[in-house]
Amino acid sequence: MNVYTLLVEVGRKAGDGLPDGCTGAALMCYAAARDEAEAVRETVAILKQADMAPLDVTGYGTLQERLDEGHDIDDDERALMQRAADEDAVIIAQLQPFFKDFGGPAGEA
Numbered sequence: 001m002n003v004y005t006l007l008v009e010v011g012r013k014a015g016d017g018l019p020d021g022c023t024g025a026a027l028m029c030y031a032a033a034r035d036e037a038e039a040v041r042e043t044v045a046i047l048k049q050a051d052m053a054p055l056d057v058t059g060y061g062t063l064q065e066r067l068d069e070g071h072d073i074d075d076d077e078r079a080l081m082q083r084a085a086d087e088d089a090v091i092i093a094q095l096q097p098f099f100k101d102f103g104g105p106a107g108e109a
Helices: 036-049 063-068 075-087
Strands: 002-011 022-033 053-062 090-099
Touching (some): 002 063, 002 075, 022 036
Antiparallel strands (some): 002 022
């Protein structure tokens, strides 16, 4: 069993629990699975059960794959990955809502 890092973009859906006024969100997830395809399937299924609307999933690989690519992975992130492995679970580590009026870097529109 490996733990895969996934970035999931979600749209809006009634009852999704996202903040008012946002157009969707990005969720950083750690998913325990035999392979990345299974990690994606399990993560999408769990998000749908939570009344979220997954639109796109980007996989960043396992801990070792990320280290091999030079990613800097701190102790907190490693702990969340270990928790996903220990619990054979999908852990949503971070949620970043998207807002239509966000100006981007330096307030650009």
